[in-house]
Amino acid sequence: MKATLNRLFEHETLSREEAREMLLSISRGAHNHIQIAAFVTVFNMRPVSLSELQGFRDAMLELCVPLDLEGRETMDIVGTGGDGKNTFNVSTLSAVVLAGAGYLVTKHGSYGVSSSVGSSDVLLSLGYEFTNDQDTLRRQLDDAGICFLHAPLFHPAMKEVVPVRKQLGMKTFFNMLGPLVNPVQPQDQLFGTFSLELSRMYQYIMQQSGRRFAIVYALDGYDEISLTGAFKWRTPDQEKLLEPEDIGRPKLTQADLHGGDTAEEAATIFRNVLNNEGTPAQFAVVTANAGMAIHSMKPEQSIEDCLAEAEESLRSGRAKAALEKLLK
Known part of the structure; x- marks a missing residue:
């Protein structure tokens, strides 16, 4: 060393x-x-x-600990974290909305390190039990349309790094790695990155994989489609700059996306959104990310129709039902 x-x-x-x-x-x-x-x-x-x-x-x-999905094709929607914005759990909520819309989701995530509440923190607070048991995860996929791969259970070899990351309390290259090392290596992925340079590297790495993907980077630093300004959209064969109005969404502020300071606060926001009791801004940003994830899987379908699928999943209660089935 x-x-x-x-x-x-x-x-x-x-x-x-x-x-x-x-x-x-x-x-x-x-x-x-x-x-x-x-x-x-x-x-x-x-x-x-x-x-x-x-x-x-x-x-x-x-x-990593492998997971055999026995031919099931899945999607992951995941941000690197490390943007320092302390937003609510947009990608995890968007993943549940995707499941409600009928897509199979293998969500990979962990505890928050550089933010207050990571995907594992909020799911734990909601009552989810982490597991790497293959039968359990496949059953969750079949019943709820979604399962959660808690990174420490699938990357046990990195146990030496966990206390170091916790004590440092800042973003590291492990934030950059997290979305790229989903044990399933799903057929489709929507990545959010905290820098423009990292989004370029992701594009190069994913082009070598032969899988479908999209990468987003908000120009004001968010690792998701924040709707606070323009965002870069990269896929295997295109790259463009989009504004919130280009996808039929209002422009938001950082305050609109605040995620709370504890896992309990984050879980309250999570349930409110799924109960259709969240703010209009929360509804807009979650359906924007879920809708664009659908568009990355079905690029031949218009963005408007893809966002409508996400909205219907949330409004109809199917997204809420997917979470309830997962928690059971």
């Missing part, structure tokens, strides 16, 4: 294989927490390179 750190402090970058080997050695407990903290912090002082991100991803996928 010392030699690697010295190289990194001299502004050198790691090759894809070197990055993979370093994460594998961390997983084996070969380095202490101070060394891990130093290593992780380097990439907050300069951008992670494409080769490093690919190597870290290779190691994470190599080490």
Whole structure:
């Protein structure tokens, strides 16, 4: 580790294989927490390179607990976190709305590190029990249309990193990795990224995968379609800049998206939205993200029709029913 750190402090970058080997050695407990903290912090002082991100991803996928869906094709909608905006759980709510609209969702997530409440925090507060039991997860998919892959259960090799990330309390390259290392590697994914450069790297990595995807980055820094301004939309074959009005949505403010400071507050917002008792802004942003996720799967269908599917899932109560089935 010392030699690697010295190289990194001299502004050198790691090759894809070197990055993979370093994460594998961390997983084996070969380095202490101070060394891990130093290593992780380097990439907050300069951008992670494409080769490093690919190597870290290779190691994470190599080490993860696999999940066999027996041919089921699924979707994930997930943000990197790390945008520092402390929004409510937009991607997790959008995932439930997708399930209510009839799509199978394998949502991958974890506890909040750089934000107050992550997807795991809010689901735990709602009463969901984490599991990596394959039969249970497949049954949840069939009954509720959604299952949740709690990252620590599927990436146990990264247990050495968990306390370090918690104590640092800031975004790290693990935020960048999270959406890319869903153990299922679903057929379709909508990614939210906290920087324009990261959205470009995601596009390159996902183009190599041969799977369908879309990547969003709000130009004012959100890792989701925030409706607070313009957002970049990338797919395997196109890239465009969209404004909220381009998808029939009002422009929102940061205050409209506040997520509360505790898991209990976040869970209250979550239930309010699914009960159609949320604010118009919450309804607008959740259906925008779920609708654009549908559009990424069905690009031949108009954005207007895709958003209408998401709205119907929420208004009809089917999204709420999907969550209730999941919690059972």
